[in-house]
Amino acid sequence: xxxxxxxxxxxxxxxxxxxxxxxxxxxxxxxxxxxxxxxxxxxxxxxxxxxxxxxxxxxxxxxxxxxxxxxxxxxxxxxxxxxxxxxxxxxxxxxxxxxxxxxxxxxxxxxxxxxxxxxxxxxxxxxxxxxxxxxxxxxxxxxxxxxxxxxxxxxxxxxxxxxxxxxxxxxxxxxxxxxxxxxxxxxxxxxxxxxxxxxxxxxxxxxxxxxxxxxxxxxxxxxxxxxxxxxxxxxxxxxxxxxxxxxxxxxxxxxxxxxxxxxxxxxxxxxxxxxxxxxxxxxxxxxxxxxxxxxxxxxxxxxxxxxxxxxxxxxxxxxxxxxxxxxxxxxxxxxxxxxxxxxxxxxxxxxxxxxxxxxxxxxxxxxxxxxxxxxxxxxxxxxxxxxxxxxxxxxxxxxxxxxxxxxxxxxxxxxxxxxxxxxxxxxxxxxxxxxxxxxxxxxxxxxxxxxxxxxxxxxxxxxxxxxxxxxxxxxxxxxxxxxxxxxxxxxxxxx
Ligand SMILES: CC(=O)N[C@H]1[C@@H](OP(=O)(O)OP(=O)(O)OC[C@H]2O[C@@H](n3ccc(=O)[nH]c3=O)[C@H](O)[C@@H]2O)O[C@H](CO)[C@@H](O)[C@@H]1O[C@H](C)C(=O)N[C@@H](C)C(=O)N[C@H](CCC(=O)O)C(=O)O
Ligand SMILES: Nc1ncnc2c1ncn2[C@@H]1O[C@H](COP(=O)(O)OP(=O)(O)OP(=O)(O)O)[C@@H](O)[C@H]1O
Ligand SMILES: N[C@H](CCC[C@H](N)C(=O)O)C(=O)O
Ligand SMILES: [Mg+2]
Numbered sequence: 125x126x127x128x129x130x131x132x133x134x135x136x137x138x139x140x141x142x143x144x145x146x147x148x149x150x151x152x153x154x155x156x157x158x159x160x161x162x163x164x165x166x167x168x169x170x171x172x173x174x175x176x177x178x179x180x181x182x183x184x185x186x187x188x189x190x191x192x193x194x195x196x197x198x199x200x201x202x203x204x205x206x207x208x209x210x211x212x213x214x215x216x217x218x219x220x221x222x223x224x225x226x227x228x229x230x231x232x233x234x235x236x237x238x239x240x241x242x243x244x245x246x247x248x249x250x251x252x253x254x255x256x257x258x259x260x261x262x263x264x265x266x267x268x269x270x271x272x273x274x275x276x277x278x279x280x281x282x283x284x285x286x287x288x289x290x291x292x293x294x295x296x297x298x299x300x301x302x303x304x305x306x307x308x309x310x311x312x313x314x315x316x317x318x319x320x321x322x323x324x325x326x327x328x329x330x331x332x333x334x335x336x337x338x339x340x341x342x343x344x345x346x347x348x349x350x351x352x353x354x355x356x357x358x359x360x361x362x363x364x365x366x367x368x369x370x371x372x373x374x375x376x377x378x379x380x381x382x383x384x385x386x387x388x389x390x391x392x393x394x395x396x397x398x399x400x401x402x403x404x405x406x407x408x409x410x411x412x413x414x415x416x417x418x419x420x421x422x423x424x425x426x427x428x429x430x431x432x433x434x435x436x437x438x439x440x441x442x443x444x445x446x447x448x449x450x451x452x453x454x455x456x457x458x459x460x461x462x463x464x465x466x467x468x469x470x471x472x473x474x475x476x477x478x479x480x481x482x483x484x485x486x487x488x489x490x491x492x493x494x495x496x497x498x499x500x501x502x503x504x505x506x507x508x509x510x511x512x513x514x515x516x517x518x519x520x521x522x523x524x525x526x527x528x529x530x531x532x533x534x535x536x537x538x539x540x541x542x543x544x545x546x547x548x549x550x551x552x553x554x555x556x557x558x559x560x561x562x563x564x565x566x567x568x569x570x571x572x573x574x575x576x577x578x579x580x581x582x583x584x585x586x587x588x589x590x591x592x593x594x595x596x597x598x599x600x601x602x603x604x605x606x607x608x609x610x611x612x613x614x615x616x617x618x619x
Pocket of ligand 3: 479506507509533534588592
């Protein structure tokens with residue numbers, strides 16, 4: 125492709141140098157540039173991509189996308205906003221791959237990964253070729269690759285969508301994180317359906333206020349749909365959680381057809397008669413396409429919401445409620461979400477990805493409904509992320525646990541002890557006596573102590589890292605898997 129072709133995508137761009145310069149791929153990181161690539165200079169939060177243009181050219185880049193003319197011997201497309209341009213260019217370069225598939229996007233603070241797994245399962249069981257992009261994995265044409273980001277940067281995202289389209293994928297299910305929406309990573313992606321899970325506190329280091337955070341999520345809905353199409357394949361749907369007040373705001377933003385799901389308020393797809401046990405959840409779904417009783421293996425009321433969102437989106441695709449039921453009833457669990465570690469011990473050990481106040485509370489209240497004995501919680505908070513959630517998570521853990529081990533999550537560049545000091549006031553505030561908690565920065569030791577403390581009927585919740593197989597400390601990623609560490613601790617103790 126030639127640089128001049130890109131100029132036609134923007135009303136306010138200009139080319140400096142030879143517009144006939146061709147490029148064979150697009151990159152936003154100079155360290156990944158190869159001969160003949162187009163390098164897009166993105167001004168970041170930490171550094172400025174324009175500074176790496178010389179390195180990109182040295183690595184063989186043939187042309188640049190910039191926000192100001194750089195005094196370098198290379199053809200440049202100058203645009204007002206490189207991050208925005210990057211998404212537009214990526215869609216165009218990869219031939220608008222989302223247009224040939226049905227893309228279902230899921231946004232919200234919690235439940236995205238779970239819901240995308242449920243959707244993938246239902247669609248694949250109906251014989252559709254599916255692709256998935258999210259926190260745990262990206263699956264292209266049946267092949268799974270590990271993903272760095274929940275929602276990839278536009279060039280990687282569009283490249284993967286192209287690979288999916290070429291592999292014959294019909295449905296793509298993807299998580300759309302608020303950071304990604306804010307940074308235009310999904311711009312240019314055509315969505316069939318956008319689903320909203322819920323809105324609670326997280327990522328305030330990035331968005332600063334809850335209103336900004338909600339607005340970022342709104343971008344998925346405001347860009348969705350223009351009119352109700354007469355052609356069913358072209359219709360677009362906004363699937364909203366009727367019990368979360370942010371849904372009214374999203375409904376106003378979108379011109380797609382709105383389908384609401386929920387438990388408390390009347391809506392299009394509603395769960396009633398919910399009964400929960402340690403082995404699963406039973407509920408009746410009442411919908412515009414009939415009703416049925418579901419016996420799901422997933423535990424917790426929050427997973428009823430996750431199921432409802434997936435059910436609503438699949439009903440919109442014309443899949444029968446009974447077929448959806450068949451698929452959901454066979455889902456055993458999602459990696460690192462309320463996952464049991466079982467080495468024959470007489471107490472329950474659960475690993476869960478709860479790393480926000482709301483999800484920790486959901487996990488603990490769910491456990492509280494079944495726990496025969498006391499609940500022992502091990503958790504920490506990630507470094508270089510929202511600091512205001514730390515004492516709140518401390519308070520939540522204290523409120524619902526008999527004993528708490530405050531430990532490290534991924535401290536990243538921060539001092540692990542300093543993060544613990546941010547969490548501890550929350551436990552004191554909740555009135556947990558000092559002999560009912562300990563702060564131990566070493567996560568492995570904290571897990572071992574929690575296991576050693578458990579008696580028959582107790583529940584040990586190890587929260588925050590779920591499926592993660594590493595722990596990042598001072599920029600270094602060490603092998604660490606809560607499930608393996610817990611299992612080893614159980615065996616070490618002799619069950
Ligand atoms: C806060 C945030 O979102 N940061 C993203 C942002 O980084 P940044 O603006 O700080 O980039 P920067 O480091 O200043 O660099 C600017 C530019 O120079 C380039 N560069 C930099 C160094 C170099 O040697 N060569 C070079 O070309 C970089 O590639 C970049 O394009 O832009 C980068 C590239 O465009 C992203 O990779 C980066 O994601 C970082 C790694 C990140 O941690 N993001 C997290 C917060 C995130 O996005 N999480 C969400 C949600 C998770 C969830 O809740 O599930 C996700 O979708 O994963
Ligand atoms: N609908 C929900 N409401 C509240 N909490 C939930 C919900 N679904 C899952 N959780 C809790 O949040 C944790 C993370 O769930 P999941 O990975 O599905 O969400 P996510 O939105 O993808 O999160 P992330 O943005 O961190 O990737 C789970 O381990 C569980 O504790
Ligand atoms: N995608 C999220 C994951 C957080 C997981 C938790 N274990 C932590 O490190 O804070 C993020 O990057 O903010
Ligand atoms: Mg996720």
